[in-house]
Amino acid sequence: xxxxxxxxxxxxxxxxxxxxxxxxxxxxxxxxxxxxxxxxxxxxxxxxxxxxxxxxxxxxxxxxxxxxxxxxxxxxxxxxxxxxxxxxxxxxxxxxxxxxxxxxxxxxxxxxxxxxxxxxxxxxxxxxxxxxxxxxxxxxxxxxxxxxxxxxxxxxxxxxxxxxxxxxxxxxxxxxxxxxxxxxxxxxxxxxxxxxxxxxxxxxxxxxxxxxxxxxxxx
Numbered sequence: 001x002x003x004x005x006x007x008x009x010x011x012x013x014x015x016x017x018x019x020x021x022x023x024x025x026x027x028x029x030x031x032x033x034x035x036x037x038x039x040x041x042x043x044x045x046x047x048x049x050x051x052x053x054x055x056x057x058x059x060x061x062x063x064x065x066x067x068x069x070x071x072x073x074x075x076x077x078x079x080x081x082x083x084x085x086x087x088x089x090x091x092x093x094x095x096x097x098x099x100x101x102x103x104x105x106x107x108x109x110x111x112x113x114x115x116x117x118x119x120x121x122x123x124x125x126x127x128x129x130x131x132x133x134x135x136x137x138x139x140x141x142x143x144x145x146x147x148x149x150x151x152x153x154x155x156x157x158x159x160x161x162x163x164x165x166x167x168x169x170x171x172x173x174x175x176x177x178x179x180x181x182x183x184x185x186x187x188x189x190x191x192x193x194x195x196x197x198x199x200x201x202x203x204x205x206x207x208x209x210x211x212x213x214x215x216x217x218x219x
Contacts, residue, residue, distance in 0.1 A: 001106075003052050003217045010102060011083045013075070016058055019145055024051035025211035026141040026150060026202055033196045040133040040194060049108065049219055050115040050138050057091055057098025059084045096120060106219060121176070124183035128190075136187045143184050150204040153188055157181050 001009075007017045031037055031044050064077050064084065091098035096117075103116055111134075118127055118135035119142050127135045144150055146159040161177075192199055 001219055002215070003219055004215050006053075006106065006219050010056060012056065013059055013062075013080060013083075015075075015147065016055060019147065020052050020055055021211045021214055022145045022150055022204075022207065023054070023141045024048045024214050024217070025207040026144050027051045027137055028210050028214065029197075029202060029207055030137060030141070030191065030195060034194050035196060042133055042137070043111070046109070046112055046115065047134055047137055048214065048217065050112050050119075051141055052214065052217060052219070053099070053103050053106070053108070053112075054116050054119050054138065054142065055095075055099060056102040057087065057095040060087055060091070060093060060095040060098055108219075121180050124180045124187075128183035128186045133191070133194075136191060140184060140187050140191055144202065150202065150207055153184060153199065157184075 003021075004017075006012075012020075027047050028044070031042055031047065034040065034042070037044065059080065062080075062084065064075070064081050087098060091101050100113060100116055103113055115134055115138045117123070118132075119139050123135075124139060127139050130136075140153075143153060143156050146156055151159065188199055
């Protein structure tokens, strides 16, 4: 099934679909510029697929009454609230758990589930200290895409600080926030030490062609 068919089946908000497509495009560009990806035990298909699926349940965390703060666009709030309610009834309230459940419904392999589970605030330090470059790339690429598009890592941190300023339960303490940011900075250094391009060469413009191509990606 093509990824756009998957998004349609699961009624993924267009802005959320675009986010996942961008994250996958960033990952694909990075892997394309690693001279010897096999030396890092990288499976391009698995990584790109994971990036296309990692936030499938994220409608559950959106405050649709303040949608302009979340997705920067006017939306049909009533329609998407009904979709969100249906997600809650079927998958529960936790968006990350919902994303994993959807991935299982799609029949992805255990490695993809492992990679999806490696994306998030809580796993950054572990990913940084570990040797699994698949986890590093998936987590890093998600941290290069804001609701508005591809940004620098520091730009993404600015975005997260602003959006999670009043959501302490999710963001955690100041110490946890700094640990997360420093871990991602370290991961960026680790990835680009093996890459033929620099982080600043990954922009909204340079991933556009790849993002469009990935709309035909088979899950």
